[in-house]
Amino acid sequence: MERLFLDRDSRVHRLSPEVKIAAVLLFTVVVVITPREEFTAFAGYAVLIALVTAPARVPAGWLLRRSTIELPFVLLAVLLPIFGHGERVDWLGLSLSVDGLYGAWNIVAKGTLGVLASLLLAATTTMRDLISGLDRLRCPAVITQIMTFMLRYVDVLIDDARRMRIARLARAYDPRFLWQAKAFAVGVGSLFLRSYERGERVYLAMLSRGYTGTMPSVAGRAPAREWAISSALPVAAAGMAVAAAALP
Amino acid sequence: MTAALRITGLTFAYPDGREALRGVDLTLTPGERVALLGPNGAGKTTLVLHLNGILHGGAGRVEISGLPVTPGDRKAITEIRRRVGVVFQDPDDQLFMPTVAEDVAFGPANLGVRGDELDARVTEALTAVGMLEHRDQIPHHLSFGQRRRVAVATVLAMRPEILVLDEPSSNLDPASRRELAEIIESLPVTVLMVTHDLPYALELCPRSVILDAGRIVADAPTGELLADRDLMAAHRLELPFGFDPAAVRR
Numbered sequence: 001m002e003r004l005f006l007d008r009d010s011r012v013h014r015l016s017p018e019v020k021i022a023a024v025l026l027f028t029v030v031v032v033i034t035p036r037e038e039f040t041a042f043a044g045y046a047v048l049i050a051l052v053t054a055p056a057r058v059p060a061g062w063l064l065r066r067s068t069i070e071l072p073f074v075l076l077a078v079l080l081p082i083f084g085h086g087e088r089v090d091w092l093g094l095s096l097s098v099d100g101l102y103g104a105w106n107i108v109a110k111g112t113l114g115v116l117a118s119l120l121l122a123a124t125t126t127m128r129d130l131i132s133g134l135d136r137l138r139c140p141a142v143i144t145q146i147m148t149f150m151l152r153y154v155d156v157l158i159d160d161a162r163r164m165r166i167a168r169l170a171r172a173y174d175p176r177f178l179w180q181a182k183a184f185a186v187g188v189g190s191l192f193l194r195s196y197e198r199g200e201r202v203y204l205a206m207l208s209r210g211y212t213g214t215m216p217s218v219a220g221r222a223p224a225r226e227w228a229i230s231s232a233l234p235v236a237a238a239g240m241a242v243a244a245a246a247l248p
Numbered sequence: 249m250t251a252a253l254r255i256t257g258l259t260f261a262y263p264d265g266r267e268a269l270r271g272v273d274l275t276l277t278p279g280e281r282v283a284l285l286g287p288n289g290a291g292k293t294t295l296v297l298h299l300n301g302i303l304h305g306g307a308g309r310v311e312i313s314g315l316p317v318t319p320g321d322r323k324a325i326t327e328i329r330r331r332v333g334v335v336f337q338d339p340d341d342q343l344f345m346p347t348v349a350e351d352v353a354f355g356p357a358n359l360g361v362r363g364d365e366l367d368a369r370v371t372e373a374l375t376a377v378g379m380l381e382h383r384d385q386i387p388h389h390l391s392f393g394q395r396r397r398v399a400v401a402t403v404l405a406m407r408p409e410i411l412v413l414d415e416p417s418s419n420l421d422p423a424s425r426r427e428l429a430e431i432i433e434s435l436p437v438t439v440l441m442v443t444h445d446l447p448y449a450l451e452l453c454p455r456s457v458i459l460d461a462g463r464i465v466a467d468a469p470t471g472e473l474l475a476d477r478d479l480m481a482a483h484r485l486e487l488p489f490g491f492d493p494a495a496v497r498r
Contacts (some may be wrong), residue, residue: 209403
C-alpha cells in the first residue's frame with residue numbers, strides 16, 4: 001500500500017500532511033492557469049520542484065522512473081502537432097502545426113510539473129497521513145472514512161483474492177482463452193459478496209464499541225510556522241507567473 | 249450483590265421468522281468466568297449481540313450490573329456498550345483502523361476520552377495483552393494471534409465490566425492459544441466465553457452453560473458438564489480425541 005512512500009527522515013517528511021497537500025494543490029493550480037507561452041515561468045516552476053526535491057531526499061532517478069505514469073498523455077500530445085490545423089512549420093522534413101506544437105507543450109509541461117509535485121507529496125507522506133491531512137482540511141468525512149477503510153482492507157482483499165486464485169489453480173484451472181474466464185468472473189463476484197459481508201461484520205464491531213455515526217476526530221493542527229514554510233512553494237510559483245507575464 | 253449480567257425470558261426471532269432465542273435465562277456474578285457452549289446455529293451469536301443491544305425487539309430483559317439494556321435510549325446504550333466488551337471472532341472485522349493504536353483508541357474516543365487520558369488508555373490496554381511495542385504497526389502486518397490479542401485490547405481500553413469473547417481460541421496455534429488464556433486469566437473482569445473448544449472452556453471457566461435451540465439446557469461446573477456423556481451427545485458436543493475431563497486436575 002505504501003509503494004510510493006520513501007521512508008526517510010527529512011524536513012519535508014516531517015511537515016504536517018495538510019500543509020503539504022495545500023501547497024501541492026495550490027502549486028498545481030498556478031501551473032495549470034499559467035498561459036502556455038510563458039516559457040520562463042515553466043522553467044522557474046521546474047527549478048522550484050528541484051529545490052523541494054533536494055531537502056526531501058528524494059532521488060531524481062526515482063522521480064523520473066515514477067513519472068513514466070504520464071507517458072500515455074505524452075503520446076497523445078505527440079499526435080497534436082502532426083494532426084493539428086492552422087499555420088505549419090517544417091522540421092526535419094515533417095510539416096508540423098504551430099498550434100499543435102503549443103498544445104503539445106502545454107500538456108507535457110503542465111502534466112509533468114503536476115505529476116512531479118504529486119510524486120513529491122506521495123514520497124514524503126504516508127497514505128495514513130494523507131488521509132488525516134485531508135480530514136483536517138475539512139474534506140467530507142464520508143470520503144476520508146471510505147479511504148481509511150480502503151487503506152485498512154485493501155491488503156485483506158488482495159489476500160482473499162490470492163487465496164481464491166491458488167484454490168482455483170490447485171484444481172487444475174488454467175485459463176488460456178477468454179471464454180475460460182468464467183471461473184475468474186465468478187471469483188470476482190464472490191469476492192464482492194465476501195467484502196460486503198465483512199462490511200456488515202465490521203459495522204457490528206464498530207457499534208459494539210460505541211460508534212454513533214461519526215469517527216472520533218483526528219486531534220492536532222499544523223503550527224503556523226509549517227504553513228508559512230510550505231506556502232513558499234505556491235507563493236514563489238505565483239510570483240514567477242506574475243513576473244513572467246509582466247516582462248515583455 | 250448486583251449480578252454482572254442478568255438475562256430473563258429473552259426471546260428473539262429474525263425477520264425471516266426463524267426463532268433464534270426461545271426464552272433464555274442466565275445470571276453471571278461479578279468476576280465469574282462462564283463458557284457458553286452449544287452446537288452451530290444454537291443462537292450463541294444472537295445472544296451475544298443482545299448483550300450490548302445491537303439485536304433487540306423480542307420479549308425479555310437484559311441487565312448489565314443493574315442497568316437495563318434499552319436500545320432506544322442512546323445515552324444508556326453507550327454506557328451499556330462501555331460495560332460490555334465484545335471481542336468478535338475474526339480480528340480483521342474488529343481491527344478496522346489503519347494502525348493498532350488508532351484502533352485501540354476508537355472505543356474510548358467514542359466515549360469522549362481525549363488527549364493524554366486517551367493515550368494512557370491505549371498504553372494500558374496494549375500492555376495488558378503484551379502488544380505495546382506494536383502500537384504503531386498496521387494490523388495486517390501482525391500474526392493472527394497478535395491480531396486476536398489486539399482485538400481484546402480494543403475492548404479493554406473501554407474498561408468493560410463484562411468481556412464477551414466469541415471463539416477466542418479459533419485459528420490460534422497452541423502457543424498463541426496458551427498466551428491468550430494467560431491474558432484472560434489475568435483480567436479482573438467478568439468473562440462470558442462462546443466456544444467450541446471444550447478443553448479451553450475447562451481450563452478457563454469454572455462454570456459452563458449449554459445453549460441449544462434458543463434455550464439454556466444445562467448450567468453446571470464445567471468439569472461435571474463435560475463428563476456427562478449423554479448430555480453432551482444430546483447437544484452435538486464432542487470432546488477432542490483422547491481428552492478426558494476427569495483426568496484434568498484443576
